[in-house]
Amino acid sequence: MDELKDVILKYVNAEYVEEGGDPVGFDTPLISGGIVDSFSMVSLKRFIENKYKISIPDDQATPEAFDSVDKIVVLVRRFTKT
């Protein structure tokens, strides 16, 4: 679980935080905080799906579900086959 969190956090900081900008933490609001807008969320969803070989239905891919690294981890675990 820790590795999952770390991987996602690293990706978000690399892709969505401007160089030299303040890095986000595990619970930083991403969507409601304006760091990842609704269009960019599509690329974040694509990363998650590619990386963890899951498919997140559109009705589950809500701004609320993607609003922090912690919340994204919950989503990944829900759709990851054990």
Added chain:
Amino acid sequence: MANIGSYEERVNGFDWSVSEKELGYKPGDIINIGWYCSDRICRQGKADKIALHWEGLGGAEKHLTYNDIRRASNTIAAFLQSLGQAPGDRICLFMDRVPELYLGVLGVLKMGGIGQPLYSAFGDESLYVRLENAETSAIITQRKHALKVRKILDKLPHLKHIIIVDHDGKSPLRDREVAFSLEKAAPVEDFDSYPTTAESPSLLHYTSGTTGQPKGVKHVHYSLISQYLTAKWVLDIREDDIFWCTADPGWVTGTSYGLIGPWSLGVTQCVLDGGFSAEAWYKFIEKYRISNWYSAPTAIRSLMKAGDKIIKNFDLSSLRNLASVGEPLNSEAVVWSEKVFGKAFLDTYFQTETGSIMITNFPGMKIKPGSMGKPFPGITATVLDPKAYEPYPETGKIGLIAIRPGWPAMMRTYWNNEETYQKKFKNGWYMTGDRASIDKEGYFWFVGRDDDIINTGGHLVSPFEVESALIEHPAVAESAVVSKPDPINMEVVKAFVSLKPGFTASADLDLEIMNFIRKKLSPLAMPQAIEFVESLPKTRSGKIMRRILKAKEWGEEIGDTSTLEND
């Protein structure tokens, strides 16, 4: 009763002097939008009235009176002058929706500069194209966005100053950078606004076209006349209202109605600087008792998707006038809002080029869900036969939406592109580039664009811009970009890509290309779907036939393929 009263009575014998008189303006007078939106309101005895309730990230709040915004915009104007910025200079505002963005626009207008507000999510390439075209001489920005400016600085010899409004001193200022803080600057109590007149340029808004680079739409101070009146009669803004326009001032709605309209009316407005969240939005409406709400179909559909149950957690009884802009508002959304808010969202229609609302639904008028409504008083709009460029004599026929030139907020030209500007007029009509029909009661019904422009979430994206950026990716040989239907955004960008030898299609490459475009151009321009193909459909002369790709996406007839090159 709504401000407009009877639409039919207003239309009869309408003249824009009704707006001029309310604003105390006579032809030939000095008219400066910055002054009208701040100083004039103070002179009316409303200096202590709240002009702006602002909320930002991490719970930050600011509440500014009209005297505060008057003084702050004076301070910015004086600072720009001290740097040597002169009337007519193009001054870009490249910030998130922080107070300095709104106050900065007023400040630029007060010193006679031409404001160039740009969407802060633009990547460095999108930023460069617009700054280069306008030969922008200064940019007011935040430290996080200054990094994008640094990347392109050596290609912008005209850019003299990069003004950073939140410099924290942790790293040194670089070449051409200067720090400015409204909190720390000595407030300028008195500032003589530059004596701009009706035709003095005020704002430059960039809009994408089907071909070529984005165009700078030049507006003038006289646009205030129609922006003021449309805000009053369509958005029904009254003295004690609390107004919220969700649009970013990087787009024309965010300046015409997120700044000029409400502040020239002397009303309190609210700004929420943050991403979309149904809960946050409803909480904001409840907290400030918002009465007039101007938003966009994409946001409305996102609220619908969030469900009706969440609304019950909030007291939204303050809402009185709801309106929508940017793309056609589907009838389901109109019916839904009536059900959950007790009011229908009024669909309104205008463009970057038109500067103010052209065709619209009005408070108090019968609404036909899915219809654009009727022309604003003083606007002569019609639907032209695309062969003859003459109005259809009968109703119900689909043609080109056209408007008789001459309303106050009409663009005056495309910056350094008068030739393209002149092509927007045919047979004495301004051509919107949109198609519609008119029914027997005079209601307009939107059909679609007349060109390849993509309207995603209410913002226009040029396929040409995206294709040009795609071939800069090392793997891409050729591309064609079209719109793809989307239930929330109406349309999204889809790219068909053929790869160079040595590259293989994969999910990773798909994501890499998406991120490449997102960072280079903007999140709006990012293809939300990429299809790797062996080759693109072309005519025998080598022209890519986008319409075949688009027709397949939309489930439409492909049409004539006689010119299609055979394999």
